Amino acid sequence: MHTVIIERAASYDRPLVKDALIRLLEPLGGIETFVRPGERVLLKVNLLTGKAPEKAVTTHPEVVRGVIELVQAAGGIPLVGDSPGVGGLKSVAGKTGILAVVEATGARLVEFTNPQEVAGSGMFKRLALAEAYLSADKVINLPKLKTHEMMTMTCAVKNLFGTVVGTAKAGWHLKAGADREMFARMLLEIYLLRPPELTIVDAITAMEGDGPSSGDPRQVGLLLAGTNPVAVDVIAAEIAGIPKKLLYVERVAQTLGLDGADRATISTRGLPIEEARVASFRLPHISDVQFGLPPFLKNRLRHYLTSRPCAIPGKCRLCGICADACPPHAISIKDGRLVFDYHACIRCFCCRELCPDGALDVQEGKLLTFIKKFL
Ligand code: SF4
Numbered sequence: 001m002h003t004v005i006i007e008r009a010a011s012y013d014r015p016l017v018k019d020a021l022i023r024l025l026e027p028l029g030g031i032e033t034f035v036r037p038g039e040r041v042l043l044k045v046n047l048l049t050g051k052a053p054e055k056a057v058t059t060h061p062e063v064v065r066g067v068i069e070l071v072q073a074a075g076g077i078p079l080v081g082d083s084p085g086v087g088g089l090k091s092v093a094g095k096t097g098i099l100a101v102v103e104a105t106g107a108r109l110v111e112f113t114n115p116q117e118v119a120g121s122g123m124f125k126r127l128a129l130a131e132a133y134l135s136a137d138k139v140i141n142l143p144k145l146k147t148h149e150m151m152t153m154t155c156a157v158k159n160l161f162g163t164v165v166g167t168a169k170a171g172w173h174l175k176a177g178a179d180r181e182m183f184a185r186m187l188l189e190i191y192l193l194r195p196p197e198l199t200i201v202d203a204i205t206a207m208e209g210d211g212p213s214s215g216d217p218r219q220v221g222l223l224l225a226g227t228n229p230v231a232v233d234v235i236a237a238e239i240a241g242i243p244k245k246l247l248y249v250e251r252v253a254q255t256l257g258l259d260g261a262d263r264a265t266i267s268t269r270g271l272p273i274e275e276a277r278v279a280s281f282r283l284p285h286i287s288d289v290q291f292g293l294p295p296f297l298k299n300r301l302r303h304y305l306t307s308r309p310c311a312i313p314g315k316c317r318l319c320g321i322c323a324d325a326c327p328p329h330a331i332s333i334k335d336g337r338l339v340f341d342y343h344a345c346i347r348c349f350c351c352r353e354l355c356p357d358g359a360l361d362v363q364e365g366k367l368l369t370f371i372k373k374f375l
């Protein structure tokens with residue numbers, strides 16, 4: 001059986017978060033179960049982009065502070081790291097409030113710069129992850145609960161994609177292509193290369209709607225913890241009321257028979273899950289209804305059955321960030337406007353995720369609009 005703990009934390013008030021973290025870890029034996037004196041403990045935070053904490057894009061600094069202090073109290077040496085989608089680590093950490101916490105607590109910010117190849121045993125044979133992640137004695141995964149336009153939800157497993165260094169992420173997006181189940185499989189294989197010892201989810205203010213960066217903050221008032229990230233995701237999705245058919249990571253984990261994927265093997269402690277459930281948590285727009293179709297039909301009907309990104313007139317300042325980040329280079333700037341090659345586009349929505357100006361919208365395929373009425 002896997003255990004996932006659920007605790008209430010009504011706000012990011014510093015003492016309140018610290019108390020909630022202590023209660024959260026009690027059923028697992030406290031932080032001492034995971035951290036020994038002198039160990040280098042990497043906190044894998046979500047530092048997607050340099051947005052203020054109240055935007056709910058990144059792990060909140062008060063959760064990071066609370067975990068740093070617990071690690072220090074257990075005699076561990078806390079390191080805080082991620083590989084942001086846009087911008088340098090220090091700059092992004094500064095804008096998100098995490099740098100100030102790192103400096104105030106005496107923790108250390110670590111760059112994810114030196115990719116080390118790790119032999120996988122699954123479909124993706126040669127994945128390279130950040131050396132700082134692989135060399136830590138212990139890893140505490142600190143995701144934010146958010147919606148995700150491509151994968152519906154990002155939480156414990158998806159947060160570990162940040163261990164792929166910088167622009168190599170685009171390469172892995174491209175390898176998985178437009179197939180979300182393939183991308184889910186890759187995320188699971190990354191997690192299995194070096195599973196974190198502990199996952200603590202910041203769901204005090206989560207993100208709903210068109211996440212992971214353009215959605216809306218949603219007060220949920222919870223922290224979750226567990227040792228198996230797949231099980232933590234299963235419970236997070238249940239709390240948010242996300243249907244399983246839209247959860248690619250969870251479905252693929254179950255198909256592969258991974259530990260933690262089967263709800264019957266997970267028990268919850270702390271706040272009863274019935275009391276934790278969030279009413280009408282807004283999901284991202286449905287951007288793909290190809291599930292279950294054979295590959296040849298998926299390719300033929302993709303234009304009609306998926307959404308695609310498009311520029312909002314007058315909002316795009318042609319900075320080129322989306323074009324640089326686009327895995328298949330499907331975006332170019334021509335004659336003073338943004339041009340998309342929709343045949344090349346794999347519908348990963350990295351462009352929307354990383355646009356600092358919220359200048360990209362989605363356009364639905366005609367069949368998708370029709371089918372959505374019956375979903
Ligand atoms: S859509 Fe956003 S990221 Fe892309 S060029 Fe325009 S402003 Fe820059």
Ligand code: SF4
Nearest residue numbers: 326345346348349351
């Ligand atoms: S255009 Fe946007 S959605 Fe399409 S592949 Fe590029 S980044 Fe992904």
